[in-house]
């Protein structure tokens with residue numbers, strides 16, 4: 001892995017547009033299936049909307065792209081907190097994507113442990129084998145967010161799932177955040193590109209810690225096989241990086 005790339009845009013709107021163009025460029029650089037692991041929360045919503053709208057929509061290879069989720073709140077898919085719902089409403093319901101290219105984390109009709117195991121099976125079926133090969137990443141792009149408490153995907157501080165190196169998925173329950181399914185570090189790191197999308201002045205302090213490698217921040221520990229990139233806006237940028 002080379003050192004992280006810091007890419008600073010003027011504001012959240014410019015960041016979303018830049019990230020959408022970057023994703024189009026990444027997809028164009030590869031032929032054949034393109035696998036993207038999506039982040040939830042609120043920051044990436046605008047990026048998803050821009051990708052699904054003219055003029056970018058026509059430039060993106062929807063027919064060969066597979067969509068996965070890095071984490072999901074353990075709520076029904078029509079719940080306002082659902083990461084699947086957010087992506088569907090912002091992007092996937094507006095574009096020509098085949099149903100079998102959309103791979104949400106299931107949250108209904110089973111408990112959270114079964115949902116995590118089921119998603120691990122989904123990932124392994126897509127990958128073609130159950131051992132991650134460092135020379136053949138699972139994903140082409142992993143998009144990640146950053147919480148003010150240093151979490152990324154649903155890897156929250158102090159949770160046991162942070163220690164998981166064998167399983168590709170796990171479950172965590174937090175009093176405030178509730179129960180969530182998350183990809184583990186080994187799965188998130190098995191990617192040609194990992195890009196954090198971080199916007200807003202409330203993220204500046206935690207981003208500073210992550211860029212300094214603070215081990216207390218779960219986001220600091222992401223070590224992708226490929227490139228690590230921080231796509232950020234000026235409001236989130238630590239003063240010494242401007």
Ligand SMILES: O=C1O[C@H](COP(=O)(O)O)[C@@H](O)[C@H](O)[C@H]1O
Nearest residue numbers: 039040041042043145146147153
């Ligand atoms: O809870 C979550 O938070 C993170 C960060 O979200 P943001 O809205 O602060 O950008 C997100 O990456 C994750 O997918 C989500 O479940």
